[in-house]
Amino acid sequence: MTQQRRITTGKPIDRFYSVIPAGGIGSRLWPLSRADAPKFLHDLTGSGQTLLRDTWDRLVPLSGEQRIMVVTGRAHRAAVETQLPALADPNVVLESEPRDSTAAIGLAAAILERREPGVIIGSFAADHVIHNMPAFQAAVREAVAAAEAGYITTVGIRPTEPAVGFGYIHYGDRLELPGAPSALTVDSFKEKPDLETAERYLESGSYLWNASMFITRADLLLEEIGRNRPRLLEGLLELAEAWDDPATRGPAVDRIWPGLEKIAIDYTVAEPAAAAGRLAVIPGYFDWDDVGDFASLAKLNSGGRKSDLAILGENARVLSDASSGIVVSQSKRVISLIGVRDIVVVDTPDALLVTTSENAQRVKSVVDALKLTGSTDVL
Amino acid sequence: MTQQRRITTGKPIDRFYSVIPAGGIGSRLWPLSRADAPKFLHDLTGSGQTLLRDTWDRLVPLSGEQRIMVVTGRAHRAAVETQLPALADPNVVLESEPRDSTAAIGLAAAILERREPGVIIGSFAADHVIHNMPAFQAAVREAVAAAEAGYITTVGIRPTEPAVGFGYIHYGDRLELPGAPSALTVDSFKEKPDLETAERYLESGSYLWNASMFITRADLLLEEIGRNRPRLLEGLLELAEAWDDPATRGPAVDRIWPGLEKIAIDYTVAEPAAAAGRLAVIPGYFDWDDVGDFASLAKLNSGGRKSDLAILGENARVLSDASSGIVVSQSKRVISLIGVRDIVVVDTPDALLVTTSENAQRVKSVVDALKLTGSTDVL
Numbered sequence: 001m002t003q004q005r006r007i008t009t010g011k012p013i014d015r016f017y018s019v020i021p022a023g024g025i026g027s028r029l030w031p032l033s034r035a036d037a038p039k040f041l042h043d044l045t046g047s048g049q050t051l052l053r054d055t056w057d058r059l060v061p062l063s064g065e066q067r068i069m070v071v072t073g074r075a076h077r078a079a080v081e082t083q084l085p086a087l088a089d090p091n092v093v094l095e096s097e098p099r100d101s102t103a104a105i106g107l108a109a110a111i112l113e114r115r116e117p118g119v120i121i122g123s124f125a126a127d128h129v130i131h132n133m134p135a136f137q138a139a140v141r142e143a144v145a146a147a148e149a150g151y152i153t154t155v156g157i158r159p160t161e162p163a164v165g166f167g168y169i170h171y172g173d174r175l176e177l178p179g180a181p182s183a184l185t186v187d188s189f190k191e192k193p194d195l196e197t198a199e200r201y202l203e204s205g206s207y208l209w210n211a212s213m214f215i216t217r218a219d220l221l222l223e224e225i226g227r228n229r230p231r232l233l234e235g236l237l238e239l240a241e242a243w244d245d246p247a248t249r250g251p252a253v254d255r256i257w258p259g260l261e262k263i264a265i266d267y268t269v270a271e272p273a274a275a276a277g278r279l280a281v282i283p284g285y286f287d288w289d290d291v292g293d294f295a296s297l298a299k300l301n302s303g304g305r306k307s308d309l310a311i312l313g314e315n316a317r318v319l320s321d322a323s324s325g326i327v328v329s330q331s332k333r334v335i336s337l338i339g340v341r342d343i344v345v346v347d348t349p350d351a352l353l354v355t356t357s358e359n360a361q362r363v364k365s366v367v368d369a370l371k372l373t374g375s376t377d378v379l
Numbered sequence: 380m381t382q383q384r385r386i387t388t389g390k391p392i393d394r395f396y397s398v399i400p401a402g403g404i405g406s407r408l409w410p411l412s413r414a415d416a417p418k419f420l421h422d423l424t425g426s427g428q429t430l431l432r433d434t435w436d437r438l439v440p441l442s443g444e445q446r447i448m449v450v451t452g453r454a455h456r457a458a459v460e461t462q463l464p465a466l467a468d469p470n471v472v473l474e475s476e477p478r479d480s481t482a483a484i485g486l487a488a489a490i491l492e493r494r495e496p497g498v499i500i501g502s503f504a505a506d507h508v509i510h511n512m513p514a515f516q517a518a519v520r521e522a523v524a525a526a527e528a529g530y531i532t533t534v535g536i537r538p539t540e541p542a543v544g545f546g547y548i549h550y551g552d553r554l555e556l557p558g559a560p561s562a563l564t565v566d567s568f569k570e571k572p573d574l575e576t577a578e579r580y581l582e583s584g585s586y587l588w589n590a591s592m593f594i595t596r597a598d599l600l601l602e603e604i605g606r607n608r609p610r611l612l613e614g615l616l617e618l619a620e621a622w623d624d625p626a627t628r629g630p631a632v633d634r635i636w637p638g639l640e641k642i643a644i645d646y647t648v649a650e651p652a653a654a655a656g657r658l659a660v661i662p663g664y665f666d667w668d669d670v671g672d673f674a675s676l677a678k679l680n681s682g683g684r685k686s687d688l689a690i691l692g693e694n695a696r697v698l699s700d701a702s703s704g705i706v707v708s709q710s711k712r713v714i715s716l717i718g719v720r721d722i723v724v725v726d727t728p729d730a731l732l733v734t735t736s737e738n739a740q741r742v743k744s745v746v747d748a749l750k751l752t753g754s755t756d757v758l
Contacts, residue, residue, distance in 0.1 A: 339738035
């Protein structure tokens with residue numbers, strides 16, 4: 001009964017810290033997402049607030065406002081603080097330059113472990129979309145229980161279709177952990193599959209979508225990083241030691257940060273921990289999307305009806321005749337579509353993108369081409 | 380020999396006046412063409428000058444600068460005079476409101492016939508594209524000879540493909556007119572055909588494209604109008620009588636112009652004259668296009684290669700990946716296309732159009748919809 005109540009209660013979880021790495025630009029959402037307007041600073045659902053703020057609002061009931069840490073780039077500090085006025089100053093961790101997710105989440109873990117040994121942290125992307133808060137919170141509460149039992153724990157989303165844009169988690173047996181009745185072992189992580197493989201995953205019922213959520217004791221996360229990347233851990237611990245003293249933080253960052261290995265946490269923590277049986281997964285029964293590209297954004301905003309035209313933008317003036325897909329409008333210009341199906345039109349003050357849902361993943365290549373041609377003014 | 384020399388010489392033709400009705404907005408080219416920026420004021424070929432100016436340049440060798448008359452709306456006076464600095468002041472005929480082509484060309488004919496009885500006029504659209512000046516001029520010189528022989532004469536373009544966007548002229552026997560060796564009788568005019576019909580027309584070899592050129596003695600044109608629309612002719616003659624006196628012109632325009640019947644010259648002159656055997660046609664062996672829609676504009680600017688992306692616009696910054704069609708850019712925005720075929724993208728400061736070549740004819744319906752919804756700011 002005690003455990004049950006713990007899962008469903010609305011009170012923040014003891015000793016639990018949420019970490020939000022808010023780093024990625026979201027290049028596949030260019031020209032909406034930019035270096036100075038990354039994906040997490042956009043309202044992509046028509047909710048009226050940014051994805052970052054949505055993330056914050058989801059986590060406050062779990063951690064409380066005082067126990068949410070945001071790791072972001074120096075350039076985004078003002079925007080982040082505007083979005084999250086209740087974010088405590090010591091909980092803003094600024095990166096001098098992006099060094100990928102192991103460094104971002106690892107530094108947060110090291111700082112928090114130093115401040116509060118034995119703390120449990122949960123890391124949640126700043127730019128994902130989740131609907132059904134109670135189910136999300138229930139899953140995280142179970143994950144915290146699994147973390148308390150010593151597992152590095154992730155929340156995997158129960159697939160609803162053979163998606164090819166997500167990574168998958170192949171799970172195994174039930175762990176029977178106290179407070180985490182649905183916790184399962186993780187056999188392995190799978191890269192984004194082709195359609196045939198994705199269909200097989202869906203049918204088998206043994207796969208979940210990888211939503212990049214990690215809930216774990218901070219010390220165990222650091223231990224895992226140290227096992228696989230001892231030099232990286234060393235740098236993170238040194239940084240953490242210097243962090244809370246204004247006199248030592250700056251020099252430490254300048255000295256250590258640029259030398260940290262750029263590597264995703266999937267390779268330093270998730271995959272090796274899974275292989276060693278130290279990873280658990282809680283199946284999440286809620287709508288989740290990483291909004292990885294405009295096809296995903298279109299689906300998200302059209303209520304799943306392929307025949308519809310989704311329109312995103314406060315001042316959008318869109319005239320559609322026999323057209324479907326998505327229009328993202330950042331201007332008051334009249335946008336007229338005639339007979340274009342599954343179209344993607346993104347209209348920003350200085351750049352316009354026209355493509356189709358089918359080609360949505362190729363948007364990143366345009367960003368690369370713009371970099372190469374020196375057109376960095378629109379990136 | 381004399382006739383031959385007349386056909387090929389570069390000297391202006393005696394007693395020949397060119398009339399350029401510069402009225403139509405070109406709604407199918409919205410949002411490029413607007414009420415305040417009609418089609419004839421655009422450079423649609425990358426020539427560096429407007430279609431109106433191209434038209435003028437084609438006609439100067441035939442009429443001389445002093446014998447070209449432009450009939451246009453009051454709102455376009457300044458733009459027209461900027462484009463055509465050599466246009467003589469008495470040759471600017473301003474319409475207080477558009478009343479279609481019979482009124483426009485008929486008024487020009489009435490004014491010129493009054494000034495110079497027996498004059499031959501040729502009326503040429505302000506917004507068509509023609510390549511091969513010598514062939515165009517040779518055809519018009521023949522048409523003038525046919526007009527001198529008493530025929531209302533048109534120049535029909537030898538078709539090169541089964542176009543469905545043009546009207547056709549069904550021609551009959553050779554007329555054997557002095558100075559117009561290739562003049563033929565006209566059996567009838569045909570509306571824009573469907574593809575099957577257009578293919579039949581092309582195969583038969585007895586059809587030409589209707590390029591809306593009319594070369595005729597002004598008095599015979601007026602006579603033809605009078606036969607079919609006596610009240611309209613009466614109004615035109617009254618206007619012409621008052622025209623060249625500043626004291627009488629204004630009141631006459633105010634009194635008569637708004638009451639003139641709005642009707643195309645096809646119905647008041649071309650079709651009845653053809654039916655009565657009073658119409659001749661000179662086949663024109665030159666590239667001609669009325670640039671009626673964006674599909675036509677795309678073809679015109681892609682050198683006929685369907686796989687290409689045509690780009691129109693001085694400051695265009697276009698990145699194309701596996702795309703074809705046309706981009707018209709009136710901004711310095713980066714325009715990026717990925718995997719869109721036969722696309723039409725028209726990017727203007729206050730309106731954006733995205734459609735396909737196949738849907739190009741439907742653009743007018745958007746303009747109608749914008750009118751209905753009161754979005755006249757972008758029309």
